[in-house]
Amino acid sequence: MPKHTVTLIPGDGIGPEITAVMCRVVEAVGVDIAWELAWAGTEMLEQTGSPLPTETIESIRRTKVAIKGPITTPVGSGFRSVNVELRKQLDLFVNLRPVLSLPGTGARYDNVDIVIVRENTEDLYAGVEFEQGTSAALGLIDYCERAGAGHIRADSGLSIKPISISGSKRIVEWGFEYALANKRSKLTAIHKANIQKFSDGLFLKVAREVAQDFEGRIEFEDRIVDAACMGLVMRPHEFDVMVLPNLYGDIVSDLCAGMVGGLGLAPGANIGTEYAVFEPVHGSAPKYAGKDKANPTAELLTAVLMLRHLGEKDAADRIMTAITSVLAEGRFVTYDIKRSLTGSTAGSVGTVAFAEALINRL
Numbered sequence: 001m002p003k004h005t006v007t008l009i010p011g012d013g014i015g016p017e018i019t020a021v022m023c024r025v026v027e028a029v030g031v032d033i034a035w036e037l038a039w040a041g042t043e044m045l046e047q048t049g050s051p052l053p054t055e056t057i058e059s060i061r062r063t064k065v066a067i068k069g070p071i072t073t074p075v076g077s078g079f080r081s082v083n084v085e086l087r088k089q090l091d092l093f094v095n096l097r098p099v100l101s102l103p104g105t106g107a108r109y110d111n112v113d114i115v116i117v118r119e120n121t122e123d124l125y126a127g128v129e130f131e132q133g134t135s136a137a138l139g140l141i142d143y144c145e146r147a148g149a150g151h152i153r154a155d156s157g158l159s160i161k162p163i164s165i166s167g168s169k170r171i172v173e174w175g176f177e178y179a180l181a182n183k184r185s186k187l188t189a190i191h192k193a194n195i196q197k198f199s200d201g202l203f204l205k206v207a208r209e210v211a212q213d214f215e216g217r218i219e220f221e222d223r224i225v226d227a228a229c230m231g232l233v234m235r236p237h238e239f240d241v242m243v244l245p246n247l248y249g250d251i252v253s254d255l256c257a258g259m260v261g262g263l264g265l266a267p268g269a270n271i272g273t274e275y276a277v278f279e280p281v282h283g284s285a286p287k288y289a290g291k292d293k294a295n296p297t298a299e300l301l302t303a304v305l306m307l308r309h310l311g312e313k314d315a316a317d318r319i320m321t322a323i324t325s326v327l328a329e330g331r332f333v334t335y336d337i338k339r340s341l342t343g344s345t346a347g348s349v350g351t352v353a354f355a356e357a358l359i360n361r362l
C-alpha cells in the first residue's frame with residue numbers, strides 16, 4: 001500500500017510536460033506516492049461536455065490532496081474557469097503563494113521573502129456576472145437606479161464584487177495563524193477601502209478586528225493596493241505576509257513573481273479545511289506547449305509545498321536544495337532564466353534537460 005495517494009491533474013498547454021517532470025523528481029527523492037490521474041480542461045469539454053468532470057472532483061474528495069498543471073481559460077468565451085470552479089466546489093478559500101528570490105535566476109531583487117495569502121472564493125473573481133443586454137443585466141441596472149445606488153449606462157455588462165464578513169474573517173485569521181506558525185513578524189492587509197467602501201471597507205474593518213487578537217505577537221498594517229504595488233517595486237523588503245482579496249491577490253502575485261525572476265519560478269497552493277490543491281501561479285503558456293521550453297521550477301516548488309503538507313519535510317528540503325544548487329550553478333537553465341540573466345535565450349536548455357540536471361544532483 002503506497003504511503004500517499006495524490007490526485008494528479010496534468011492540465012493543458014505546458015501542463016503535461018511540467019507535471020511529468022514533477023512526478024520524476026518526486027520519485028527521485030523516494031517519496032511513495034500513488035498518483036490518481038484525473039482530467040480537466042478544454043479537451044475534457046470536447047470529450048465529455050464538461051471541462052471539470054465529476055470524477056475529477058470525486059478523486060480529490062477521496063485523496064484530499066491534488067497537484068495540477070495549469071488549465072487554459074479562453075478569454076471572453078462561455079467557458080467558465082475550471083480553476084475558479086475547483087476552488088468554489090472544494091471551498092479552497094486560501095491561495096498561498098510564497099515569493100522567494102533564488103540565486104542564479106536574474107531576480108530583480110535579492111533576499112525577497114514574501115508570502116501572499118489571497119482570498120480565493122469571493123470578490124470580482126467569483127464570476128457573478130450579468131451579460132450586457134440580458135434581461136437580468138437590465139433588471140439589475142434598473143434596480144440600482146431605483147435603490148439610489150447610482151446611474152449605470154443601459155448598455156453595460158455587470159460583474160458583482162461580493163466580500164463578506166465571514167469570508168474576510170477566515171482568510172485574515174488564516175494569514176495570522178500562518179504568520180505565527182512560520183515565525184513571520186508582520187502582516188499587511190491590502191485593499192481599496194477609500195473607494196470600495198462597502199466591499200474592501202468591510203474587508204479592512206474585519207482585518208483590523210482580527211488583528212487585535214494577535215496584537216503583540218504579529219505586527220499589523222494595511223495599505224491601499226495601488227500604493228502597495230509601488231511599495232513592492234521600490235522597497236520589497238518592507239513586506240512579509242500579505243493578505244489580499246481575490247482579484248488584488250491575483251494581480252499582485254504576478255507582480256511579485258516578476259520581481260523574483262518571473263512566472264516560471266512562482267509556486268502556489270489552494271487550501272481549504274478539508275482539501276488542498278497545489279498549482280503554480282502561471283497559466284498554460286500555450287505558445288510553448290509541446291516545445292520542451294517551459295521552466296518546470298514553479299511546478300517543482302509547488303511539489304515542495306505539497307510534500308511539506310504531506311509531512312515529507314526531508315524530501316521537500318532535498319528538492320529545494322537541488323533546485324537552488326542547479327539554478328545557482330547556471331549551466332542548465334531554461335530560456336526564461338537565461339533571458340533574465342543575459343538578455344538572450346542563447347545557451348538555455350529545455351524542460352527535460354533541466355529536470356535531468358536536477359535529478360542527477362539529487
Ligand code: NAD
Nearest residue numbers: 070071072073074083263264281282283284285294295336
Ligand atoms: P501564462 O502564465 O500562461 O503565460 C504568460 C507568459 O509567462 C508566457 O507567455 C511565458 O512567457 C511565461 N511563462 C508562464 N509560465 C512559464 C513557465 N513555466 N516557464 C517559462 N515561461 C513561463 O499566462 P497567460 O498567457 O495570461 O494565460 C494562458 C492561459 O492560462 C489562459 O487561458 C489563462 O486563463 C490560463 N491560466 C491558468 C491558470 C491556472 O490554471 N491556474 C493560471 C493563470 C492563467
